[in-house]
Amino acid sequence: MIFVLGFVLFVAIAIAGFSHYRDFDPYIQNVLALEQNIQRGQEIFEINCAGCHGVYATGYVGPSLEHLSDRKSDTQIIGQVIDGMTPPMPKFQPEPQDMADLLAYLKRL
Ligand code: HEC
Numbered sequence: 001m002i003f004v005l006g007f008v009l010f011v012a013i014a015i016a017g018f019s020h021y022r023d024f025d026p027y028i029q030n031v032l033a034l035e036q037n038i039q040r041g042q043e044i045f046e047i048n049c050a051g052c053h054g055v056y057a058t059g060y061v062g063p064s065l066e067h068l069s070d071r072k073s074d075t076q077i078i079g080q081v082i083d084g085m086t087p088p089m090p091k092f093q094p095e096p097q098d099m100a101d102l103l104a105y106l107k108r109l
Contacts, residue, residue, distance in 0.1 A: 022076075025075075031096045031100045036103065038104045041106070044101060045102060049062075065109050074107075078099060078103060
């Protein structure tokens, strides 16, 4: 019985931990600790993202990204860029500084 309870507790903790695991991702920690340059972020966006999301991020093949930070946390925005979970959006592997600048730009939309 104790064993069963222990197992249930273990699974519950594992699930709770998994939903927050991104907060401890070293790449994301690194990105969030950097200074952000919005101007550079805009340039990175125009090169990599504008083809699908539109030059002003108002949507094209991909959805509009206006007011993105109202519905997604910093961690979720970074995850969207690096995870490749929503094809046809590709998986990007930006340098942490590029991701930090891009994040600053995306949060201004
Ligand atoms: C090949 C086209 C394509 C490219 C290039 C692309 N995206 Fe996307 N993006 C999409 C599509 C399609 C979706 C919607 C996916 C879904 O919801 O299933 C999406 C979704 C998103 C979302 C989630 C929007 C929301 O409302 O939650 C974010 C944020 C995003 N993209 C950011 C970016 C950024 C930043 C870049 C450049 C680094 C980029 N995308 C490049 C196609 C693209």
